[in-house]
Amino acid sequence: MTMNRQETEQLIQEVLEVYPEATGKQRAKHLMANDPSLEKSNKCIVANKKALPGVMTARGCAYAGAKGVVWGPVKDVANISHGPVGCGQFSRAGRRNYVTGHSGVNVFTDMNFTSDFQEKDVVFGGDKKLAKLIAEIDTLFPLVKAITVQSECPIGLIGDDIEAVAKKSAKDIGKTVVPVRCEGFRGVSQSLGHHVANDSLRDWVLHGRDDDNSFESTPYDVAITGDYNIGGDAWSSRVLLEEIGLRVIAQWSGDGSIPEMQTTRHAKLNLLHCYRSMNYISRHLEEKYGIPYLEYNFFGPTQIAASLRKIAAFFDDTIKENAERVIARHQPMQDAIIAKYRPRLEGKRVMLFVGGLRPRHIIGAYEDLGMEIIGAGYEFAHNDDYDRTFKELQDGALIYDDATSFELESFVERLKPDLIGSGIKEKYVFHKMGIPFRQMHSWDYSGPYHGYDGFAIFARDMDMTINNPCWKNMQAPWKRASTEGLQLAA
Amino acid sequence: MPNVMLRNNAAGELIFYITKKDHEETVVALEHSGPGPWGGEIQLADGSRFYLEPFAQTPKLPLTVRVKRL
Numbered sequence: 001m002t003m004n005r006q007e008t009e010q011l012i013q014e015v016l017e018v019y020p021e022a023t024g025k026q027r028a029k030h031l032m033a034n035d036p037s038l039e040k041s042n043k044c045i046v047a048n049k050k051a052l053p054g055v056m057t058a059r060g061c062a063y064a065g066a067k068g069v070v071w072g073p074v075k076d077v078a079n080i081s082h083g084p085v086g087c088g089q090f091s092r093a094g095r096r097n098y099v100t101g102h103s104g105v106n107v108f109t110d111m112n113f114t115s116d117f118q119e120k121d122v123v124f125g126g127d128k129k130l131a132k133l134i135a136e137i138d139t140l141f142p143l144v145k146a147i148t149v150q151s152e153c154p155i156g157l158i159g160d161d162i163e164a165v166a167k168k169s170a171k172d173i174g175k176t177v178v179p180v181r182c183e184g185f186r187g188v189s190q191s192l193g194h195h196v197a198n199d200s201l202r203d204w205v206l207h208g209r210d211d212d213n214s215f216e217s218t219p220y221d222v223a224i225t226g227d228y229n230i231g232g233d234a235w236s237s238r239v240l241l242e243e244i245g246l247r248v249i250a251q252w253s254g255d256g257s258i259p260e261m262q263t264t265r266h267a268k269l270n271l272l273h274c275y276r277s278m279n280y281i282s283r284h285l286e287e288k289y290g291i292p293y294l295e296y297n298f299f300g301p302t303q304i305a306a307s308l309r310k311i312a313a314f315f316d317d318t319i320k321e322n323a324e325r326v327i328a329r330h331q332p333m334q335d336a337i338i339a340k341y342r343p344r345l346e347g348k349r350v351m352l353f354v355g356g357l358r359p360r361h362i363i364g365a366y367e368d369l370g371m372e373i374i375g376a377g378y379e380f381a382h383n384d385d386y387d388r389t390f391k392e393l394q395d396g397a398l399i400y401d402d403a404t405s406f407e408l409e410s411f412v413e414r415l416k417p418d419l420i421g422s423g424i425k426e427k428y429v430f431h432k433m434g435i436p437f438r439q440m441h442s443w444d445y446s447g448p449y450h451g452y453d454g455f456a457i458f459a460r461d462m463d464m465t466i467n468n469p470c471w472k473n474m475q476a477p478w479k480r481a482s483t484e485g486l487q488l489a490a
Numbered sequence: 491m492p493n494v495m496l497r498n499n500a501a502g503e504l505i506f507y508i509t510k511k512d513h514e515e516t517v518v519a520l521e522h523s524g525p526g527p528w529g530g531e532i533q534l535a536d537g538s539r540f541y542l543e544p545f546a547q548t549p550k551l552p553l554t555v556r557v558k559r560l
């Protein structure tokens with residue numbers, strides 16, 4: 001059952017009825033039926049606004065956006081969770097941003113450094129403790145390339161001057177020390193944390209090698225930004241770019257490093273996957289170093305081929321020919337995957353609710369498998385993301401911005417999708433409702449999903465989830481309406 | 491006086507990006523668009539208007555500038 005725009009609007013009205021009037025009015029602005037002819041979203045949907053009191057939102061905090069998302073995957077950096085121990089400990093190693101290297105030598109992503117604030121630090125300030133901690137990290141892990149100070153809520157509240165500590169410590173230890181003002185209470189979601197982290201990279205890291213020209217660049221140098229190497233995503237993207245003759249000189253920030261980031265200025269083109277979390281630095285790279293950025297999409301063969309062509313168009317004919325050759329080489333393998341899984345997945349209806357990019361980017365991969373997206377929404381997208389979404393979604397599909405858990409559950413009850421793609425907070429609710437579910441933040445401990453190699457895994461995972469025999473056994477045998485169970489018993 | 495970034499998109503249109511608001515809009519009319527002075531009154535696709543102190547020459551884009559809301 002595909003709904004048209006009126007039916008979707010009707011559904012939204014019915015779900016909103018439960019709310020008190022003022023809340024309902026506010027929430028109505030975040031929900032809509034898709035109209036692919038729309039160009040601009042600011043007239044029809046409100047995004048990036050504070051969640052209302054009393055509802056359950058799926059959003060995180062600015063610290064999560066800065067420390068977890070943007071800075072977390074940089075491998076040669078020690079990220080200090082500055083403040084009480086919990087924020088860092090509970091978010092540690094949960095994101096599966098893969099790296100190469102050896103823990104404690106050239107990889108520090110798997111560790112939790114924290115200043116472990118106690119009452120006395122809140123009362124008397126934590127600057128001294130921070131300076132001591134930075135010196136300690138430098139002694140214990142001398143190969144750390146940089147140290148970042150990721151502020152948790154109390155730092156902003158007590159007004160510590162982490163910038164001053166960072167400047168002084170940087171001199172003392174002779175390394176980059178980056179203060180990141182990402183206190184959790186800033187902004188409405190983790191999205192501000194992305195922005196703050198981008199700005200700290202711009203202000204404290206990026207220009208580090210501006211007067212060092214020893215790097216030998218080629219006309220085919222590119223950078224990957226906004227790929228966090230979840231389950232190896234950046235690697236399965238990188239091999240394709242290398243196969244068409246480009247050289248990837250930097251990864252932001254999955255499996256990335258500080259020297260890579262500082263040599264990014266030699267790139268000829270900046271390939272931007274997650275627009276939401278890294279458009280800020282991409283715009284800056286374009287303005288300061290004249291590196292144009294290109295948004296691309298490596299989910300599913302259709303989008304991959306289109307993106308490879310788009311990327312190749314920036315370069316000479318050899319690259320263009322290479323791109324065609326690479327696409328042609330992979331096509332039969334992709335066709336085989338589709339031939340295998342499409343019959344099992346054809347016509348299945350999917351609802352997505354993820355961060356700020358995937359609900360629009362991954363649609364192509366589902367459509368390659370003959371599946372249909374009937375609803376999509378973002379936790380923390382802004383209006384420029386919705387501008388980019390309308391064209392990707394089918395007419396009449398339900399769009400929900402920062403959906404509350406009540407709304408999401410009500411929509412699912414009514415629309416009865418065959419698959420939901422969302423996060424860990426939603427997963428078990430929908431499992432209990434008997435609906436197949438995939439985590440689309442962490443790829444549900446699988447992945448990679450980017451690139452041609454990723455599509456094979458994606459297709460298998462979707463089939464494995466939807467066609468799992470367990471979904472037929474959601475009801476206790478004695479409660480089954482059919483007589484099949486009774487006959488067996490008799 | 492918002493800070494905005496002006497850049498050309500792939501289609502060659504001039505894009506007006508309000509940094510603070512993450513809001514992108516296409517410029518539909520620019521008072522002085524070179525050669526010679528570049529800037530002046532800017533009209534956006536959503537109808538809003540801004541004023542940019544004109545440059546003597548067409549500047550190199552992208553560029554962050556301060557503009558006045560009209």
Ligand code: SF4
Pocket residue numbers: 061062063064087151152153154183184185
């Ligand atoms: S909101 Fe504050 S206390 Fe909570 S996780 Fe974020 S930084 Fe830590």
